[in-house]
Amino acid sequence: MQHCDYYLCLTIYIVTFITGFPANILAFYTLSRKVWRKPAPIDILLLNLIISDLLFLIFLPFKMQEVANNMVWNIDYFLCPLSGFVFYMTIYNSTFFLTAVSVERYLGVAFPIQHSLRRRPIYAVFASIFIWVFSILHLSIVYIVPYYNPSGTVPPSRNVCYEGFTDAQLEILLPVRLELCIVLFCIPLLICSFCYINFIRILSKLPNIGRRRKLRAIGLALGTLLVFVLCFGPYNVSHVVGFITKSSPAWRDKALLLSTFNACLDPIIFYFTSAAVRNTLGAMVRSIWSRCWCPQILWSSKKEPPETEKNSLPKPQGLTNAL
Structure with a gap:
C-alpha cells in the first residue's frame, strides 16, 4: 500500500481546493x-x-x-471506484482540452483566412463531446x-482504495x-508541442502584432507546455x-500531487486566453478597489475646496486601471 506524506499531500490538496474552486x-x-x-x-473548449x-x-x-x-478507506466502498473514476478521468480530460486549445490557437495563426471562414x-x-x-x-x-475477481475466492481489499490489487x-x-500513458498523454503532448512550437515560430515573425501582445501569447504557449509536462x-x-516492474511504484501518489495542482493552474491559462475572463476579473478588482477607497475619498473631499473635489474623485479609477 502506498503512503503519501500526510502533511505534504494534505496541504497540496487543501491549497488546490481553496484556490482552484x-x-x-x-x-x-x-x-x-x-x-x-x-x-x-476556444471559449467552448x-x-x-x-x-x-x-x-x-468536487471529488478532491x-x-x-x-x-x-x-x-x-473507511467510508462506503462504492464511493472508492466512483471517486477514482471521476478523479482520474478529469485529469486526462485536461490533457485533451489543453491540446484542443493549442490546435485552435495554431490554426488561427497558421491559416488565419481559411480558419476564420471554416x-x-x-x-x-x-x-x-x-x-x-x-x-x-x-x-x-x-x-x-x-x-474484478475472476477466481471468486479472494475478495478485493475494502480498506484501501485503488490499491492492493490481485495478480x-x-x-x-x-x-x-x-495504454493510457501513450494514448491520453504522449500523443496529446506531441500534438500540443507541435502546435505551440509552430505557433511561437509564426507569431515571432508577424510584424503587425504589438510586442507586448506577442510576448504574452508566447509566454502563454510556453507556460501551457510547461504545465502539461510538469x-x-x-x-x-x-x-x-509500473508496467515494467509489474507493481505500482511507491512514489505514485506523490506524482499524482502534480496532476492535482493543475486544477489551480488552469485558471491562469483561462485568464490569459480569454478576454472575457480578464474583463470580469478586472471589473471585480475595480469594484473591490472602489469600495475600499470611497470612504477615504469622501472624507478627504469634505476638507478640500469644491474646485479640487472633481480632481480627486477620478484618482482611484485611474489606479485601478493601472492594476
Missing part, C-alpha cells in the same frame, strides 16, 4: 455568459475544461479524507477493476495504464514504471 467558479460564470451570448470555439476541473475539485475531498486516514462553434461542441466520451470509455477501467487484476490494469508527466511515467 473559486477561480474555476469565476471562470465558469464568465465563459458560460460569453458562450450564451456569442459562442466562440475552455468552458469544458473548467467543467472538468470543477468535477475534479475524498482524496483528502483518504490521506487524513493514512491511506485507509470556424464554427458546432465543431468545438462535437470535439468536446468526443473528448468526454473517449475519456469516459478509457477510464472506465478504474471503476471496473476493483470489482489477476494487475494483469489487466498495468497494460491499460501503459503536471501530467511524472504521473504518466509511473504507468510505464
Whole structure:
C-alpha cells in the first residue's frame, strides 16, 4: 500500500481546493455568459475544461479524507471506484482540452483566412463531446477493476482504495495504464508541442502584432507546455514504471500531487486566453478597489475646496486601471 506524506499531500490538496474552486467558479460564470451570448470555439473548449476541473475539485475531498486516514478507506466502498473514476478521468480530460486549445490557437495563426471562414462553434461542441466520451470509455477501467475477481475466492481489499490489487487484476490494469500513458498523454503532448512550437515560430515573425501582445501569447504557449509536462508527466511515467516492474511504484501518489495542482493552474491559462475572463476579473478588482477607497475619498473631499473635489474623485479609477 502506498503512503503519501500526510502533511505534504494534505496541504497540496487543501491549497488546490481553496484556490482552484473559486477561480474555476469565476471562470465558469464568465465563459458560460460569453458562450450564451456569442459562442466562440476556444471559449467552448475552455468552458469544458473548467467543467472538468470543477468535477475534479468536487471529488478532491475524498482524496483528502483518504490521506487524513493514512491511506485507509473507511467510508462506503462504492464511493472508492466512483471517486477514482471521476478523479482520474478529469485529469486526462485536461490533457485533451489543453491540446484542443493549442490546435485552435495554431490554426488561427497558421491559416488565419481559411480558419476564420471554416470556424464554427458546432465543431468545438462535437470535439468536446468526443473528448468526454473517449475519456469516459478509457477510464472506465478504474471503476471496473476493483470489482474484478475472476477466481471468486479472494475478495478485493475494502480498506484501501485503488490499491492492493490481485495478480489477476494487475494483469489487466498495468497494460491499460501503459495504454493510457501513450494514448491520453504522449500523443496529446506531441500534438500540443507541435502546435505551440509552430505557433511561437509564426507569431515571432508577424510584424503587425504589438510586442507586448506577442510576448504574452508566447509566454502563454510556453507556460501551457510547461504545465502539461510538469503536471501530467511524472504521473504518466509511473504507468510505464509500473508496467515494467509489474507493481505500482511507491512514489505514485506523490506524482499524482502534480496532476492535482493543475486544477489551480488552469485558471491562469483561462485568464490569459480569454478576454472575457480578464474583463470580469478586472471589473471585480475595480469594484473591490472602489469600495475600499470611497470612504477615504469622501472624507478627504469634505476638507478640500469644491474646485479640487472633481480632481480627486477620478484618482482611484485611474489606479485601478493601472492594476
